[in-house]
Amino acid sequence: MKVLAPALAVMVMLPQLSTAEIYKTTDAEGNVTFSDTPSGDGPSQQVELPQTNTSAPPPDIAPLTTSESDAGADQDDAIAYKVAIMSPANETTIPMGPGNFSVSASVDPAPAGGSLLQLYVDGTPSGEPQSGTSWSLTNVFRGGHDLTVGVVDKKGTQLAVSAPVRVYVLRPSVNFKNRN
Numbered sequence: 776m777k778v779l780a781p782a783l784a785v786m787v788m789l790p791q792l793s794t795a796e797i798y799k800t801t802d803a804e805g806n807v808t809f810s811d812t813p814s815g816d817g818p819s820q821q822v823e824l825p826q827t828n829t830s831a832p833p834p835d836i837a838p839l840t841t842s843e844s845d846a847g848a849d850q851d852d853a854i855a856y857k858v859a860i861m862s863p864a865n866e867t868t869i870p871m872g873p874g875n876f877s878v879s880a881s882v883d884p885a886p887a888g889g890s891l892l893q894l895y896v897d898g899t900p901s902g903e904p905q906s907g908t909s910w911s912l913t914n915v916f917r918g919g920h921d922l923t924v925g926v927v928d929k930k931g932t933q934l935a936v937s938a939p940v941r942v943y944v945l946r947p948s949v950n951f952k953n954r955n
Contacts, residue, residue: 797822856926856935857883858892863922869944874915876944880908880924880937889929895936897921904931917946 799822800814801807813819861879863869869876878894886892891904897920902910904927920943925936 797824854884854887854934856886858924858926858935858937860922860924860937860940863940863942865940867940867942869915869942871945871947873913874917874944874946875911875913876915876942878910878912878922878924882908882924882926882935886926890926890934893925893927893933895923895925898923915944917944917948919943 795811798810798813798819799807800810800817800819802816808814808816809822810819859881861881863876863878880892880894882892886906891906892908893904894901894910896912896915901912919941921939921941923937923939926934928934
């Protein structure tokens with residue numbers, strides 16, 4: 776009830792605020808101030824405000840009806856998927872080599888209604904969405920990479936995503952040649 780009282784007071788005052796007079800005063804040093812009363816610091820002039828821009832609310836629009844095929848997609852959106860990357864483990868270092876490794880994930884419940892799984896490497900989709908839960912990555916550049924797996928619908932909208940897993944890939948550098 777305490778919150779309602781200030782809100783009610785503001786609503787009652789709104790019509791009066793729109794008709795309030797505003798005065799502009801410039802003092803001897805050139806400083807400009809605005810107030811609701813004329814100031815004694817210098818000559819004040821009343822500021823004419825333009826009409827407040829208002830518009831009527833839009834008319835009520837009837838909700839769109841969905842077709843039978845869209846109804847299945849809406850049900851799929853309501854499913855709360857739990858997605859997790861099973862391997863590699865977080866903070867894994869991929870040993871020196873060509874940058875090849877596998878990623879496997881789990882999802883509960885299994886994707887339905889045309890939903891698929893998408894692997895993301897550093898936020899970018901890797902390959903096409905698929906129904907399987909494992910991916911083979913090849914020629915991954917050296918350095919740290921964040922992996923996530925998401926459940927996506929037919930339109931590519933992400934329905935759920937796993938927690939990120941960070942991997943570090945070791946690769947030979949072309950900057951350091953063998954000195955044998």
